[in-house]
Amino acid sequence: MRIADVKQAVVPISSAIANAYIDFSKMTASVVAVTIEDGAGRRATGYGFNSNGRYAQPGLLAERFIPRLTGTTEAEITRTDGGLDPVGAWAAMMKNEKPGGHGDRSVAVGVLDMALWDAAAKLEGVPLWKLLADRYRGGPADETAWVYAAGGYYHPGKGVDALVEEMKRYLDMGYSTVKMKIGGAPGTPLKEALAEDMARIEAVVKLLGGEGSRLCVDVNGRFGLHAALTYAAALQPMNLRWYEEPLDPLDFATHATLAEHYLPPIATGENLFSMLDARNLIRHGGLRPDRDILQFDPALSYGLVEYLRTLEMMAAHGWSPRRCVPHGGHQFALNIAVGLGLGGNESYPEVFAPFGGFADDTPVTDSRIRMPTIPGIGFEAKSALWAVLKDLA
Structure with missing residues (x-):
């Protein structure tokens, strides 16, 4: 070798x-x-x-x-x-x-x-998901993976109507759970920013038939504790799927304070890049293993070798791998989710092309996707990405 x-x-x-x-x-x-x-x-x-x-x-x-x-x-x-x-x-x-x-x-x-x-x-x-299942789970792999459509970014001139149209496209693609950005009005007084974001959130929840549990919102670590708690008070009655990265990812004590006041799920971890940082979050972030979501991204955090160590650490602290839903929306994390029994995977149907999204012939049905059986991660089955990769070697 x-x-x-x-x-x-x-x-x-x-x-x-x-x-x-x-x-x-x-x-x-x-x-x-x-x-x-x-x-x-x-x-x-x-x-x-x-x-x-x-x-x-x-x-x-x-x-x-x-x-x-x-x-x-x-x-x-x-x-x-x-x-x-x-x-x-x-x-x-x-x-x-x-x-x-x-x-x-x-x-x-x-x-x-x-x-x-x-x-x-x-x-x-063999496909990577099967290799991982054979090596680390004794053979069985999940038949499908839960995936959600991440989008709802801020864009010049993009209002509520355009946001709703975007989310409707994701529903038409087969996703039943979607995610949108909030907290992106720099310089706007907190009260006005909250009102603007709540109007956006309420419009999307209406599209989802009033089911807040089908919507995730993502702050990308922008808030301090006061803003995070202010938004939390407004969001809590909506029973959202999760409230993502409301605080700086390394401010574990403030996460713990937020978790004391916000009962629905919190999601974070995409900007922690080692097992040791992940362990500090588990030890000191006040997160709750019965509901909260860990979003460590193997492509950003030393790869799958380190991710395996992170999963071992989580198990030692009473966390199930089902609480992991990796950030990144790429096929690598999707293979890991299926092969190692994670809780699902992010998906980017319309952004970060050609790296976002999955194989061309793997349709999404009710936010679930079945893996292809081609050897490796499956990049060759995603034509737009393969066009970038194939000439490199």
């Missing part, structure tokens, strides 16, 4: 959309292709990229992590059964790295980790 070649590129995912914290006009993503030869005549190329919300990492990849990966020995990346071992490759990539500092470094490693898992499944001729 050896790393035959690694290539990387930077691609734009720019858009005029914005959430409550950033706009995406200059957003980029790293894309990699890792080619593996197994010494027995088999060769496979795995592909990886980083999720939206974090920028491309060409420098870190070129200077540290790709050279370490290409310098691995056969023993470091070969399992006892002869298969490719992404765990060993991960350890080699992280040699000479100090603890802490889990920002951009975790993104760069996550990109390569995704490609390694894609290649590992291809070498064994």
Whole structure:
């Protein structure tokens, strides 16, 4: 088993959309292709990229992590059964790295980790979800995954009517649960911003037949405690599916205070990039394992190798993997959700193309999706994404 070649590129995912914290006009993503030869005549190329919300990492990849990966020995990346071992490759990539500092470094490693898992499944001729179920669950995988449509971004000139039309398109695609952004009126007094957002929320809930449990709202970490509590008081009677990232993701004590006052589900975690940060959230964030949602994104947080450690930590603290619904809306996390029995996965039907969304021939029915059976993660079955990836190798 050896790393035959690694290539990387930077691609734009720019858009005029914005959430409550950033706009995406200059957003980029790293894309990699890792080619593996197994010494027995088999060769496979795995592909990886980083999720939206974090920028491309060409420098870190070129200077540290790709050279370490290409310098691995056969023993470091070969399992006892002869298969490719992404765990060993991960350890080699992280040699000479100090603890802490889990920002951009975790993104760069996550990109390569995704490609390694894609290649590992291809070498064994199975979908990644099946590889994971066989290795870590004793064989059974979920038949379908729950998915929700994430959108509702702020856009110049976009009013309530346009927001409702967008959400209606998602319902027509087969999604029954949707998500929208709130808290995105910078400089507006809190009372006026809340009134504006409540009008938007109420319009979408009306479209959903009055069922607030079919709507998630996302603040992207913009609020302080006062704003978070003010919104919480208005949102609580609506019984929303969840109130997402209302506070800075690292302010665990303030999350705990919010959880004391807001009874319905809170969702957070997409901007925590290591098992240790996730453990601090579990220990100190006041979250409730019977209702709250953890959104750690494997593509941003050192990849699946670290995500497996996070799941072990959660189990030790009494949390079910069903409370995990990863951020990112990509096929990698969807395979993980099905193979490891998570609670579902985000989906981006209309934004962050071509990385958002799933395989072309996998329709969504009542917010559930059935996985394709092609080997690997399945990028080749998503034509718009495959057009970006195929020439890289």
